Amino acid sequence: MQTAANGLSAAELRRYARHLTLPEFGLEGQQKLRAASVLLVGLGGLGAPTAMYLAAAGVGRIGLVDYDVVDESNLQRQVIHGQSMLGKPKVLSAAARIHDINPYVEVVPYQTALRRDNALDIFRDYDVIVDGADNFATRYLVNDACVLLDKPNVHGSIFRFEGQVSVFWAKRGPCYRCLYPEPPPPGMIPSCAEAGVLGVLPGLIGLVQATETVKLIAGIGAPLIGRLLLYDALDMTFREVKLRKDPHCPICGEQPRITELIDYDEFCGTPGLHTHPFDTAAVPEITVHELRRRLESAELERTNTWLVDVREPYEWQIVHFPQARLIPMREVPQRLDELRQASELLVYCRSGARSAEVVRYLHTQGFKNAKNVRGGILAWAREIDPNTPVY
Amino acid sequence: MTLTVQVFATLKERAGAPTLSLELAGPITVRELRARLGEQHPELAELFARALVAVNREFAFDHEAVQPTDEVALFPPVSGG
Numbered sequence: 001m002q003t004a005a006n007g008l009s010a011a012e013l014r015r016y017a018r019h020l021t022l023p024e025f026g027l028e029g030q031q032k033l034r035a036a037s038v039l040l041v042g043l044g045g046l047g048a049p050t051a052m053y054l055a056a057a058g059v060g061r062i063g064l065v066d067y068d069v070v071d072e073s074n075l076q077r078q079v080i081h082g083q084s085m086l087g088k089p090k091v092l093s094a095a096a097r098i099h100d101i102n103p104y105v106e107v108v109p110y111q112t113a114l115r116r117d118n119a120l121d122i123f124r125d126y127d128v129i130v131d132g133a134d135n136f137a138t139r140y141l142v143n144d145a146c147v148l149l150d151k152p153n154v155h156g157s158i159f160r161f162e163g164q165v166s167v168f169w170a171k172r173g174p175c176y177r178c179l180y181p182e183p184p185p186p187g188m189i190p191s192c193a194e195a196g197v198l199g200v201l202p203g204l205i206g207l208v209q210a211t212e213t214v215k216l217i218a219g220i221g222a223p224l225i226g227r228l229l230l231y232d233a234l235d236m237t238f239r240e241v242k243l244r245k246d247p248h249c250p251i252c253g254e255q256p257r258i259t260e261l262i263d264y265d266e267f268c269g270t271p272g273l274h275t276h277p278f279d280t281a282a283v284p285e286i287t288v289h290e291l292r293r294r295l296e297s298a299e300l301e302r303t304n305t306w307l308v309d310v311r312e313p314y315e316w317q318i319v320h321f322p323q324a325r326l327i328p329m330r331e332v333p334q335r336l337d338e339l340r341q342a343s344e345l346l347v348y349c350r351s352g353a354r355s356a357e358v359v360r361y362l363h364t365q366g367f368k369n370a371k372n373v374r375g376g377i378l379a380w381a382r383e384i385d386p387n388t389p390v391y
Numbered sequence: 392m393t394l395t396v397q398v399f400a401t402l403k404e405r406a407g408a409p410t411l412s413l414e415l416a417g418p419i420t421v422r423e424l425r426a427r428l429g430e431q432h433p434e435l436a437e438l439f440a441r442a443l444v445a446v447n448r449e450f451a452f453d454h455e456a457v458q459p460t461d462e463v464a465l466f467p468p469v470s471g472g
Binding site: 042044045046047131132133134135136139156157158159160162163164174179180182183184185188189190191192195197202228230232239240241242243244246329330332333361 | 400405466467
């Protein structure tokens with residue numbers, strides 16, 4: 001009997017039966033998936049569901065880029081990783097799960113940070129790039145590498161209860177820089193670790209990315225090119241903004257100024273990976289050891305020094321210094337008069353990032369006496385009191 | 392006339408409200424809109440400067456006009472993954 005399976009085995013035909021039955025997709029779509037290669041940048045909240053569904057769907061080769069290891073705090077949303085993989089590299093944890101989901105998928109793990117000196121070499125071998133990174137420097141790097149290599153960039157990003165998704169493909173529409181030519185100042189946009197994230201949110205956004213990836217490969221439907229989909233989990237609303245290509249875009253515009261990859265940490269004003277996520281060196285600060293000395297000598301009251309906690313009330317409930325007063329970051333601009341009563345301000349938060357931003361802001365408002373507690377509560381837990389609850 | 396500006400993600404969180412209001416005598420440019428909002432909320436000026444501005448659900452460049460009756464939304468970039 002003659003078959004048109006064209007390389008798909010009998011077992012694969014059984015596995016993909018529900019795809020083959022779809023008239024719009026069929027054997028041709030399945031063969032395209034099998035011949036395709038997809039690179040996932042980041043195996044966090046977005047990359048985890050994307051990887052699982054793309055594997056199940058039958059994408060022939062899946063590349064995984066992530067330098068990190070599985071942490072307990074990942075498991076609330078990064079569903080590809082399980083309890084047994086704690087402490088293991090995410091790319092290996094994900095590879096094992098993918099093999100179990102679908103042994104016909106070839107997995108290529110890259111246990112490394114994506115950098116300007118490896119991005120082009122890695123990207124070159126893939127048809128579609130899926131951006132599930134967790135920082136701006138990597139997002140601009142992914143965008144620029146995709147533009148330079150003419151690859152579609154299936155972009156997803158999340159914050160707390162909200163997500164953004166689009167397909168950037170400079171030959172056919174705008175790129176990420178057309179929307180956001182300048183990164184936000186370091187520290188202005190907190191990470192998931194800083195801000196928290198609803199665990200199910202990246203599941204939905206990641207699956208929109210997976211859907212767009214399958215559509216691009218199979219050549220079906222209307223891709224999310226030139227459209228930004230915005231999702232709010234609390235309101236359960238989807239909005240869509242029609243995007244436009246910026247003729248002056250520095251990389252995909254009519255006269256590009258960026259013709260090779262740049263230094264993205266410098267561009268975003270962030271230090272490299274494995275260091276503190278934000279540049280807190282620019283603000284006056286004290287260490288947690290110095291803070292302990294001052295707390296134990298009870299000199300805060302004597303010197304009219306205020307210890308200010310700029311976290312949210314729910315964080316205050318988890319842990320705080322008894323001597324501290326709570327002024328959540330966003331209330332600081334309205335409460336400057338109150339703060340002026342102090343002779344000195346020691347500002348802390350969870351990791352020292354938000355408080356550094358507050359101290360920077362206070363200095364612009366004339367508070368030359370404001371100092372950041374470097375490393376925040378995390379540093380206190382690490383260096384002073386291991387019984388401090390961390391979150 | 393009062394222009395209502397919807398804000399999202401970090402802007403919504405930092406402003407403490409999902410919408411901001413701006414009194415307008417007539418049309419202004421997107422660039423002026425960013426500046427006016429920044430005057431009202433100086434601590435958010437840098438975010439207004441970098442947010443995506445959508446006018447009537449379409450991306451708007453800095454030189455383009457905003458009417459007081461337009462539907463205006465500001466989406467700051469978010470980076471979580």
